[in-house]
Amino acid sequence: MGNSRDLYKENFSISFESYKVFYHVATLSSTTQAAEVLFLTQPAVSKSIHNLEAELGCSLFNRTQKGMVLTEEGKILYKYILNAYNSIMIGQKKLWQMINMENGIIRIGTDEMTVYFDLLPKLEAFNDKHPKIKMEVMSYNRQGLIRGIKDSEIDFGVVMLEDEKFENIEIHELNAVQYSFIVGPKYKEMIKKKWKLNEIVQYPIISLEKDMSARKHINDYFLANGLLFHPDIELTTTSLIVPFTERNLGIGIVAKHFAEDSIRQKRCYEINVSPAIPDRRACVLNGKKQSISLVAKQFLSDIFLD
Incomplete structure (x- = not known):
């Protein structure tokens, strides 16, 4: 029993190279062909197989005129080495693909x-x-x-x-990120003057719900100018502010990027309000x-x- 444990401990450190040689010899049934694939000499391959057999304590091949034929013990080992080797090659290929931006x-x-x-x-x-x-x-x-x-x-x-x-x-x-005040066609005349923030609050305002970070930014902007922000329409997503504004439901406060197409197509209009809303990053x-x-x-x- 003690010898068995010692053998297992010793074999636990067998190198991958030894199993790699075993895999190729078993797959090709030839030490000569395995040597060519591995860029080794035939004696080096034969020695590796001999050392592996000695470390495992059994014969892995029968040397015949037809080549290297696996023993029953060799077949058992090859079954698992085959799976392990294929997994390693697949893993290596996947890694190569990731490095070359073909996978990931x-x-x-x-x-x-x-x-x-x-x-x-x-x-x-x-x-x-x-x-x-x-x-x-x-x-x-x-x-x-x-x-x-x-x-x-x-x-x-x-x-x-x-x-x-x-x-x-x-x-x-x-x-x-810049912010804009926008209005629909009904309020188009508002583009003709520069508005103060305390004048804007007299109109219905469209903004985000209070729990969103963009809403907090607007709240802080109003507070910094001595005003409390109480929008008349609160929406769950930024993308809704522009269509609500286009339908004249109020003055929208939105990141300018969201409104650019609508402004360009004159479905809504940007108005000048002072002081401007600070940019975000x-x-x-x-x-x-x-x-x-x-x-x-x-x-x-x-x-x-x-």
């Missing part, structure tokens, strides 16, 4: 506004260059996104920030202590090179 996945956390404003065109450009890369874009609130980064659920987050800081999180600014967040995939690193590199 990017996991991104974001919020609705950032997807529309900045992330979607960058995902489109990256997909054009690397169509075989899969993408997972998940919606998070701010606390959930930070947790997702630290727990490695996502590679990085792309969100709107003001002056926030987060422990063990790196912040990289992409660009500034579109930022990439990633963990200082978390490692991300090569694919994700390439995506970030493309973002900041653009």
Whole structure:
């Protein structure tokens, strides 16, 4: 019993190279052909098989005129080595594909506004260059996104920030996000003058629900100017503000990017309000202590090179 345990402990350290030689000899039934594939000499291959048999304590091959024929013990070992070798080769191929951007996945956390404003065109450009890369874009609130980064659920987050800081999180600014006051055709005459903020509050206002970060930004803007913000229409998504405004339901407050097409097609109009709403920052967040995939690193590199 003691000898059996000692043998197992000794064999546990047999190198992958020994099993690699065994695999090729068993597959080709020839030490000469295996040597050619492995770029070794035939004596070196024969010696490797001999040493492996000695370490395992049994014969793995019968040497016949037709070549190297597996023994019953050899067949058992080959069955498992075959599966292991194929798995290793598949893993190596997958890794090569990831390195060469032919396989892999990017996991991104974001919020609705950032997807529309900045992330979607960058995902489109990256997909054009690397169509075989899969993408997972998940919606998070701010606390959930930070947790997702630290727990490695996502590679990085792309969100709107003001002056926030987060422990063990790196912040990289992409660009500034401008906000606009917009009106529908019914209020088109409002574009002819410059409005003060305290005049605007006399009109119905369309904004986001109070729990959203973009809404907090607007709340802070009003408070900084001595006013409380009480919109008449509160919406769950930023993308609804423009169509509600186009139908003359009130003055919309929205990231300008969302309204650009509507303004260009004269379905709504931007009005001049003083003081202007401060810009926000579109930022990439990633963990200082978390490692991300090569694919994700390439995506970030493309973002900041653009």
